[in-house]
Amino acid sequence: MSNRLANATSPYLRQHADNPVDWLPWGEEAFERARERDVPLFVSIGYSACHWCHVMAHESFEDPGVAAYLNEHFVPVKVDREERPDVDAVYLQATQALTGQAGWPMSVFTTPDGAPIFAGTYFPPRRQGRVPSFGEVCTAIAGAWRNDRGDTARRAEAIAQALAAATGPLPPAEIDAAAAIAEIRTNTDPVHGGFGGAPKFPQATALDALLAAGDAASVELAFEALGAMARGGIHDQLGGGFARYAVDDAWIVPHFEKMLVDNALLLASATRAWALARAGGDPRAHVFERAARGIVTWLETVARTAEGAFAASTDADSRDADGALREGAFFVWRRVQLDDVLGEDAADAAAVFGVTDAGTFERGASTLRRLDPADDPVDPAWFESVRARLAASRAERTPPARDDKVVTAWNGHTIDALVQAGLAFGEPTWIDAAATAARFLRDVHLVDGLPRRVSIDGVVGDAPGVAEDAGALAAGFARLGAATGDAAWLELARELLARADGAFGLEDGGYADARADASPIAARARELSDDPAPSGTSTLIDAARLVAALTDDRALADRAALAAETRSGLVARAPMAVGRAVRDALEDAREEGALPGPPPAQLVVVHSPGDRAAALALAAVGARSAPPGSAVVVASDGTTRFGTLLAGRHPLDGRPTAFVCRGTTCSLPVTSEVELAALLAAE
Template structure:
């Protein structure tokens, strides 16, 4: 019999709708029930593509005896972290404070006011590797709740006080050239000179940090890391797109879930890299988005699962993507040995059970044969059971996808990518913009009730400014302004920083405020980019000043942990350099296109190209051709140098 998640819109919650656990969604009803029954709230947070969420569900939440105990002693609440990033942020901060680490599934136990007094992540069904069984944890928690109430209240109060006091201090100084130089030096010292990227295992794509370094000029750190990811198992060598992270330090074996936010960022970054390998990866990643994440409405789904049926009725991580030599033979016949050498498939395997992830460690000597093999393997893979898709549409991540598709479409001269970006942007505005405010997520074209958070406003406003520049259509600039107006009115802290939730959002234990980047840009850093780019196109001093104050607010993170401020540092580098604004005016011909392509090689530049006299964008005002020829005006703060007609004078 379905529990109280049966009417949810979240694919993650629906995965648990048939659990014997009497789950319900986050909300005041759950806490009212807990008060009435005199039991604590058990909060379980995860997301649809999460491998270990599936494992814990199968081991514990589908188990009758465990579920009976949970239903008797707790009010059980499920949260999709991607729909409620505010709830996730608060309790992840508590989990990290109490355990020293975080991750999903996240398990917290709360009092009737939402204060956590216990937190952890995955718990096995039996004691394993020094971890207690989930049922042992539950029994101890119930004993504490019933017999040591003062101790529980004391822990809850201490954690509440910690959460309310744990605020990253806003800096008083700007991020100046010295801060940027020190941040770049620290980042380069942390570079993995053996495998590229940063840190050991697991290793995540450092998209934002690489963009910061790229904007500073030629960088071996950028080149080596992008090449290592492009050639490694983290990149789907057959169908395009990147997995969420590599479980090893060498980019060989990924955690196979594919997230929209990763692929959107890496799509744009590879397109901006401007190398033949980067162009190939950008095309392949854009094509992956359009082939596998595009929804009927023209927006993009959130993720593909890591797990899929292995052909025997059992879900297994990586089953869709890994290959054995025998499987290559079945798909390719006489070309199997060539494919094994090309893609580093070994008899021993690089993954599990003799299977290998596919790597492309060198460029093929015979590109036509290699392409034939790739297409045949891709076709053979279509007969395998596919990973499930989390098809909810998240506003922030679709903003990132719009930006990535624009970068790829404009730099690779692929109008289909630009058209897809425009269609996506239109859907998000028509569906997620409700009564003058942004909603976080939709599914099947129906918007959900959850309010947009700062990253939704920041990523989407950035995308709309970039759409205005790409299309010379001022309507996108107007929509960006509406988004930014809401942020200024409802999210400001007052010291240059920004809250992650609006002032009229649901009250939680604490109001989240985290300017640090993680796998995707923070709301703070994404908003900073939106403010800077809006100011570049409009000349708005108000928005430029807000951007500069936002940058000052993250100066301490930039000094202490620059890799967690990569996107803010990228914005700061652009702000320090100008930013550069380029207006290209002329008839829609090859001369204008050549100038526009050259202008887009300038790191961080905001570029708009249009016919003379195009209205709605201040950067284009009073710009004209030179002797009837297309001309480019390079400007800073809308003050322009003499126009040029030679693309060679614009190269970044």
């Protein structure tokens, strides 16, 4: 018999619909039931692609005895962290504060009003050394609630006060952009590329900061990181796209889940790296291009939903040849399997892909990497032949399950990245794909002017959107409007930002992550970190800066600057955690002349009706050559509602014509690609 999760929007919640646990979704009903029964809540937080979430579900939540105890002594609540990031953020802070670590699955016991009493992550079905079993934890919490209510209530109040104090930002501070990027450089791995050690995450926002810095040392570190990832096991060498992280520091073995948001951010990073490498004649340009194109392939062939938007993730686990569910089974190869598929090419392919007899993963299997030199790769035609044969063979395996929910923020980032990549690589179909997704988000996810968080099968859920949803979607709309010359998208972005200011704005000029009316939890979390994805504050700032640049809206630019003050203290203390803020500070410093290099520009390409293809070719030069933070507009003659950017600007002699502006100064129009590249490179 199904519980209350059977009709949930989230596939992750639906996966627990047949548990004997009497789960409720997050909401007021759960709190009312807990108050009526005078019992605590057990809040279990996870997500579809989480391996250990599935393990704990199988070991504990499918156990009738455990379920009976939970149902009797608690109100069990299941939360998809991707659907309710506001809830996840509050309890993540609590878990970190109580245990010194945090992760998923997250197991939180709360008062009937949602105040945390006790928290942890994965609990085994039987005690493992000092780690108690899940049953032991439940028994202890139920006993404390029944027999020592006063102490339990005081504990919950102390935790709530600590969390409320932690939601405020650090005091504002002067940002030294050069010092911030220098600090980020010290966090790089000089041996394997990237940042830190195992487990090793891509950290796209820190990469973007290095790329935006523009100096040779910073760019080289970004190239090394992206190159190591693109040639490592974290990158799907056959089907494109990146896994969430590597379990080792050399990028050999990934945790095989693929997240939409990671790939959207890395698409933008790889596009920027490719443009810089191409301009500088760096032989690694082909590595970054292959990474970017591979991500788009994954988006188009795996992540795209029937409605034209993009699904949240694919699982780490998949079925092996025996039908057993194993991590990475879809992606890894044994040496003998290469022989079966490739014949006489198998030995060379094994050397290129790093497939060994002993294996680099489990059970004698290896992940696929690229071990041929980046500056002297194997013959591309041979490699493509091998890749295609392996991909065709792999297609006969059972692929990982896909989490079909459409997350607003992640789709906003994807729309933004597809437009940027489509312009730079001269691929208008990528921009078309972004437009299809944007129309779905506009028509389905926007409710009363603000986004809902997720939809599935074309039906939007009840979970309200958070700040990152509004910001990422507004930025995607604005970028799309600029690339297509359709000012309706730009107007929609402005309206969304105005509504977001009312829904998320705080007295100090910053933004809360959640709307004041969206969550029964008292604390409104404000997470300013841009790791692993841009914070809600950063996405709203990014969108406001972009729309301001496209519309000459000084008030919007000032609003972005005011919000940026709330993260300035964190930039000064921990720049690695706020890569977007560092990137913005670098752009501002360059615009003010405090750092060398060309400042951000506004590039406008105006074309005659019917001449869009030639205009996009000219815009591609601009997109590849423009400094970080630049805005690119491609519009038909006579287009309005872009502020003064298009005022009085027309094609010269009927040819697509480019205009470059910086601050209050604009160049003379040019019609050649060479002239445009030279203009954008000038300081």
